[in-house]
Every structure is written in C-alpha cells, then in structure tokens.
Amino acid sequence: MHKYTNENFNLVGFSSLITAVTLLFIYGINLFLKKIGLDIQVPFNILGILLIGGTIYFSVLFFLAEKLILRIPLLSKIYKVPNLNGSWEIKGNGKNNKTEKVNNWSGKLEIEQTLERISVRLTTTTSTSTSKSLTAALRFDEGCYILKYDYDNSPNNSAPKDMNKHSGSCEIRFTKDLLEGIANYTNIMTDRETYGTMKLTKVV
Template sequence: MEHEYALIGGMNRSQVGRYISLVAAAISAACVFVVLSLVDLAKTFGVNATIPPSLLSLLGAGAVFSALYWFFNRFAWRWAPVGKLLRVPDLSGCWECEGETLNPDGSTKQRWTGQITILQSWDKLRVHLRTTSSGSDSINAALISDPVQGYILLYHYKNQPRIGEADLRPHRGCAELAFAPDRLSASGEYFNGYGRDTFGRLQLKKAQ
C-alpha cells in the first residue's frame, strides 16, 4: 500500500494547503457571483429563474478545494515548473536495479539484479523491489531536497522471500538513494537486519 512520506527541504505541505484554500475560496466566490448575476439578468428579461441549493453547495469553497486538491495531488505537482517551485521530484516509474552485497571487508559477496517500481503522488509514496528470489515494499520514507547533493530518498522496507527460497528469511531493512540531476539514474546503499544481516550498494537506471 502507498503510505505518507516526509518531505525535508521542500515546501511545507500545510503551506501548500493554505494556498490551495485561498485559490478555492476565490474560485468559489467568483462562481457564485457569476451564477447570481445570471439569475438577476434572467429576471430582467422576465424569466423566473431559481437556483437549486444543490448547485450552490457544489460551488462552495469546500467542494472546490476537494476538486483542486485532487487535481494537484494527481497531476499538477508533477509539472516541471510546479515541481521546481515545490522542490519535490517526480520519481515514479520503473527502475532497473543492480545490487551488490558486500562482505565486512568491503569485497563483493554477491551480485544481483531486480526491478524497482516507485508509485508517488504529492502526499503518498510506495517503493517496491522485485528480484528472482524475493520482493520488498517500503513501510515509511523521507524525501530530501538538498541544494548540494540533490534529491535523496530514504526508506524503510519489509522483505518477503518467494516460496521455495529455504535459505532466505523475511527481514526488514533501510535504503538510501541519491538521484542524478536528470532523475534518470540513482546510486545508494542498503542494509538489512531483523532476520538477515547483510548490506551493500545499489545502482538504479530509469527503464525506458
């Protein structure tokens, strides 16, 4: 399931909500004004026009806010100018992953490949990794906008081995990914515990 994620270094979400509220109030007031003006105009021509209460409720600030927030959460925040203002990157999509499990001395213990799928909206996120032997899903996450290092994704995940993988156990771990400025690649590190004590490096490339 998608979950909320912390946003560090980007625009405060409550501030964004206030801006959307102001826009919603302005749009609602303008719509009500137009509707009432049309009713008055109709009456000058002898037309007995009335306004159903349900129509005014649809034009209320609350209803307009809900529509605007839905549009913003699903689409508007992804637009490049808006994302730049908010300092939030769109990381959603499929990523080819090359992993390297390390020994305590830093030498390579095992190489593996997988595919990472990132689902992201303005307020929710999910990171899913699928390999030939197991799958993992993020439990919580934080997205950091750093003026020096760029965008960094930190997340805590739960891993479940496929049926028949007798040598693997369910476990939990953490990963840190630093994304390139063009957001087409990323590199990072991971470590596991609570069932599997391993650590290593990750390389991601955006799937075409």
C-alpha cells in the same frame, strides 16, 4: 501506499494556497451568477448543496494541483516534489557482514507516488524475494533528491534456505534529471546481516 515526509514541501502552506484559490473560485461564481441576474450565493444554494459546499471545490482543486505538480517539471521544481513514479532497473552489489561473501544481483524497483503517499517495491531478477517500503522520507540536498525508506523483505519458495523474512533500510540519491540513482542499503537479520549498493537506471 503509505504516507511519507518531505522536508522541503510545506503541505500546510500548499493547502492554505488551495483554500485561498477555492474562496476566489467561489467568489468568481457568485459574481457571475449575479451578473446574469441570479442573485444567489454559492455555496448557500441548490448548486452549493449538490456540491457539498466549499469542501468539494477544495478537494477537486487539490486533486488537480497534485496531478499538475507531479507532471509539470516547472511546478515540481518550484515545490521541490520530484516525480519518482515509474520503474527502475537495478544492478546490486551485496556483502555478508559475517562471511564477507560478495553477491552481485539485479532487479527492478517500482515507485508509485502522490503528494502525500508513496510505495517502493523491489523485486530481484531471480524472483527469490520482494521488498516493500513501510516508511519513507524525501529531501532535497546539494542539488539532488534523496529518498530514504525502511522496508520488509519476504523471500519466496525458491529463495536460499538461509534467507529469512527480514527488514532493512535504503537511501537513494537521484541524479538531477531523475534518470539514474545510487543507493546504499542494509538488511537487518539476526543470522544474516548484509549490506550493499545499488545503481538505478529509469526505464523510459
């Protein structure tokens, strides 16, 4: 997976919130220890040393928060971070820019995502090529999420002779329920520039 940008998610603000929660958590532990008669301070004690101080608290809380945001629809909506993890069936329609030849194809899109990283992998049904994302950006616009990414496409041995390794870009506009999407893509090759559209349907 690689890092991606999210125009609507403030990672710095989110980290600050987790930091505040971490300090409150440590303060709560200190109060509890004092209440039961242990006049020691976390993380400046044996327990703190074992947990490597507040850094561990922050890491654990950030990890839990990251999992919760992507899995709880309400939190995902508040922070505008959609859970795109999963597989998508694709129906594609491509056109050669030079010959204007139309090609209908199908495939599968797989997305793996966290708050900070994402991976988009597309494999055609005929298994002639596989594309993998290199960079990506996510934004929320007009009530839906839009994912734009650049990719490298690598043909396998069964691919047509005129299909070479190439790069391209794709923009996917997801429906509000994140179950479908419409995409536009462009393959950039010196001798075979193609473009087209894709219809995505999530595999539930």
